[in-house]
Amino acid sequence: MTRYSAEFHFELRACRWAEREWPPDGDGDRTVLVARQLGTKRRRWDTLVLECDLEGLRARSKFGPKRLDGDLLHVVRNAPDEWTYYRDALPHPGYPWRYVREAIHRADDRGVLETRRDGNRIQIRRRWPYPDWLERIVAVENKPDLDASAARSLASQLEYDVAMALADEVWVATRKTGERVEPVLFEDLPVEAGVLALEPDSLIAEVEWYPRSLPVDDPGTRILEQPAGGERDGSAARFEYVDPAEKTERRLAIAERAYERGWRSFVETMRPDCRHFQLRSHAGNQLVPHCDATGCRQTATECSGSCPEFEPEPPAWRTRGWPIEGGPGKRCRRLLEDRRSDRRPGL
Numbered sequence: 001m002t003r004y005s006a007e008f009h010f011e012l013r014a015c016r017w018a019e020r021e022w023p024p025d026g027d028g029d030r031t032v033l034v035a036r037q038l039g040t041k042r043r044r045w046d047t048l049v050l051e052c053d054l055e056g057l058r059a060r061s062k063f064g065p066k067r068l069d070g071d072l073l074h075v076v077r078n079a080p081d082e083w084t085y086y087r088d089a090l091p092h093p094g095y096p097w098r099y100v101r102e103a104i105h106r107a108d109d110r111g112v113l114e115t116r117r118d119g120n121r122i123q124i125r126r127r128w129p130y131p132d133w134l135e136r137i138v139a140v141e142n143k144p145d146l147d148a149s150a151a152r153s154l155a156s157q158l159e160y161d162v163a164m165a166l167a168d169e170v171w172v173a174t175r176k177t178g179e180r181v182e183p184v185l186f187e188d189l190p191v192e193a194g195v196l197a198l199e200p201d202s203l204i205a206e207v208e209w210y211p212r213s214l215p216v217d218d219p220g221t222r223i224l225e226q227p228a229g230g231e232r233d234g235s236a237a238r239f240e241y242v243d244p245a246e247k248t249e250r251r252l253a254i255a256e257r258a259y260e261r262g263w264r265s266f267v268e269t270m271r272p273d274c275r276h277f278q279l280r281s282h283a284g285n286q287l288v289p290h291c292d293a294t295g296c297r298q299t300a301t302e303c304s305g306s307c308p309e310f311e312p313e314p315p316a317w318r319t320r321g322w323p324i325e326g327g328p329g330k331r332c333r334r335l336l337e338d339r340r341s342d343r344r345p346g347l
């Protein structure tokens, strides 16, 4: 297995562990949604654990399984419960109103907002209040085998996270070595980041270091550039402040994407329509991708149209029920989609 493949599969196991066991201190009564490979333009996290309010999450399901992007959120969160001209109802978005009108039409098409015309004016009314469903965001970096160079780049990513404080907590998940002191603790990582040692097959995890809660409601500091280091490097870091309101919007936008995708969406970036694609059960409790041609667990990068072993599934596989039901590829998607939906109460 290549390093990337090992990291990818560790990541899927870490997601599964988080879904079953979060939080790590054993207070297992939290409602969580887990997603992977999400973040902002500048920073993408391996795993995101959203701690949610159960009632809020149920209420969120009325808006459908697809995410509400920033423009739609602006509209549905501020929509009034009585018919009102949209410009009177919504705060100025900071960009031209025509984009708001476009978002209003999209929200109407999706059935999450009511609209009507009063002469030339568009009036809006909310269908349901947008609920407070998100409580906390926990970001986890998965590093099953942390060597010195991986630790250096991880340290600067974590410093960025701590300064920005977009997530409530940041963690590093590493493969449990069983040594008296886990080697990851000797690395120069920010003390605010928690460390989790996970045994990926048995899904047993131990907290090696508890994280500090980050001040998500305070202004964040976005590190734009760091000095390269070394004795001769006297350059200063460059950074900018980020407004708390902007952070709140970003957090919600990230949470909405996590709500839509979950972590089982890996199949959407792979080729389940390849005849060699399989889903296999790992440790009896999780479906993971497997390539029959190579006999390995493939990564999304390997499992693409440019894969030299790619062969489309034969049309005969699809005949029963095709094209509505589809062949094994479509069944794989549906299976993962069903499991993803199971995690979103109310859908």
Ligand code: SF4
Pocket (backbone or CB within 6 Å): 271, 274, 275, 276, 277, 278, 290, 291, 292, 293, 294, 298, 302, 303, 304, 305, 307, 308, 309, 310, 311
């Ligand atoms: S042969 Fe290539 S495209 Fe097909 S399942 Fe294997 S890795 Fe994916």
